[in-house]
Amino acid sequence: MLETAPLNAAELAEYCRRKGLYPEQIAAWRAVCQAANANAAEQAREQRHQSKDDKKRIQQLEKELQRKEKALAEAAALLILRKKVQAIWGNNEDD
Incomplete structure (x- = not known):
């Protein structure tokens, strides 16, 4: 394809005769290359858009994960505190 790009019609015809091709084949190949x-x-373009969406989703998930890790750490701290209080004062159940 690159060899035939700069050729005019007469040069293309000569090229095709030398290579055993038809100009229509060259034109068809050129069309296929352009379509590809x-x-x-x-x-x-779609990949760039998808990449942008993926980055946005990753940021949302990281933010959510950070929030949940913070809540989990707080719950763990409260649980440890509750166990320490029970160890100091004993198990006071108001039954």
């Missing part, structure tokens, strides 16, 4: 490149650009 256009599709690649679309995929790259």
